[in-house]
Each structure stands twice: as C-alpha cells, then as structure tokens.
Amino acid sequence: MRLHVADHPLVAHKLTVLRDKKTPSPTFRQLVDELVTLLAYEATRDVHTDTVQIETPVAVTTGVKLADPRPLVVPILRAGLGMLDGMTRLLPTAEVGFLGMQRDETTLEAITYANRLPDDVSGRQCFLLDPMLATGGTLVAAIDYLLARGARDVTAVCLLAAPEGIEVVEKFVGDRADVKIVVAAVDERLNEKAYIVPGLGDAGDRLYGIV
Numbered sequence: 001m002r003l004h005v006a007d008h009p010l011v012a013h014k015l016t017v018l019r020d021k022k023t024p025s026p027t028f029r030q031l032v033d034e035l036v037t038l039l040a041y042e043a044t045r046d047v048h049t050d051t052v053q054i055e056t057p058v059a060v061t062t063g064v065k066l067a068d069p070r071p072l073v074v075p076i077l078r079a080g081l082g083m084l085d086g087m088t089r090l091l092p093t094a095e096v097g098f099l100g101m102q103r104d105e106t107t108l109e110a111i112t113y114a115n116r117l118p119d120d121v122s123g124r125q126c127f128l129l130d131p132m133l134a135t136g137g138t139l140v141a142a143i144d145y146l147l148a149r150g151a152r153d154v155t156a157v158c159l160l161a162a163p164e165g166i167e168v169v170e171k172f173v174g175d176r177a178d179v180k181i182v183v184a185a186v187d188e189r190l191n192e193k194a195y196i197v198p199g200l201g202d203a204g205d206r207l208y209g210i211v
Ligand SMILES: O=P(O)(O)OC[C@H]1O[C@H](OP(=O)(O)OP(=O)(O)O)[C@H](O)[C@@H]1O
Pocket: 076, 077, 078, 079, 080, 101, 102, 103, 104, 108, 110, 130, 131, 132, 133, 134, 135, 136, 137, 138, 139, 165, 194, 202, 203, 204, 205
C-alpha cells in the first residue's frame, strides 16, 4: 500500500479552517470541495491515458486523453458525498458508484445500508472518497467490495487519517492489490470514542447537520 500526504501550504491553510469548530456548514462544504480538488490532482497522477493525434490551428501534434475503461469514483455516504463534485470536476470521464456506510458508534463496525456498484470492475481504476479514515473499518469494507468485483487498482482520497486506521488498511490489503491512500494530513491518534485527534469532529454532521 502507498500513502501520499499532501504537503502544500494551501492544503494546510484550508484544513486549519475546516478543523475549527466555529466554521459553519456552508464554509465547511466549500472547503471540502476545494481540498478534494487539490488532493485529486495527486490521486489521479497515475490515471490511464491514451495517445491521440490532434490538429492545433498551427500544426499536427500528439497529446493524451483519459483512457477507457472509464475510472470509477465511489463516494462513501454520507460524508464522502461532499467530495464527489470536486473529484468528478477533475476526472470528467468517471462513472460514479455509491456506497452508503455508517459506523456503529458502539461496536465501531461499519454497516452498509446502500451498495450501488458495477458487478465487474476488473481492469478499472477505482477512487474511493471519504473524508475520515479513523479505525479503518469503513475503508477496509469498501476496498473489500471493490476487490470482490475484480478491482486491483484502488485509490482512497481522504482528508484526515489516524495512524491506527492506516495500519489496519495496510494489513488488510497486503499484496492483494495496488492500493494508494491520498490524504491531506495524518493526525496524532484516535480518542476513546475512536474519533480522530485533533481531527475535525464528525465530518457527516459538519457537512449536513446531525441526523
Ligand atoms: O474508519 P472508521 O472508524 O470506520 O470511521 C470512519 C467513517 O466514519 C464516518 O462516517 P459515519 O459512520 O459517521 O457516517 P456518515 O458519513 O453518515 O456521518 C466517516 O465518514 C467514515 O466513513
């Protein structure tokens, strides 16, 4: 598994505002959108392309275009939905699947309440979107759904990760697939409720309110 931590002053600045508990939902949503665009740039570094010939007003030249099969982008609801527009803006050919998952706050087990993925994703580059990687239970379950459908190239785009969760994902993946995690920052630890410290709180609640 590969881990890429975005090291950029703009990312750090936006993340600081995002963490601030005084930041209201509309600003929070806007910042998540901007951050994912910056992370998507790194997350798509190895995206498959084909060579094409085009004609500029001046000359014939070769360039590239995003290749087929189309990449698959999968936001993990709720919180991952806040990252979808930013990602597809950068990756316009992407197809979008959905996973609805909620962590049981007592057992910390990830419960799946919605699964709308293609049956076969072999040969396709898959991008999972979820702002928070805490215990890793949710991301492991999501990666498992993709591997079971034939994926071997999976990139998770997250805003914050805990070292504990990264280790769990790394152990699960082993050498089964090429998995990359792109994250804005790796925080200190999890607290007794398995929240990321210092973190930003519950990403879903901060995006959409408490339900
Ligand atoms: O790494 P884990 O310990 O599994 O925790 C991380 C998960 O928890 C949050 O979702 P949550 O369950 O709060 O659902 P929500 O997006 O609907 O708020 C977050 O968006 C991740 O999906």
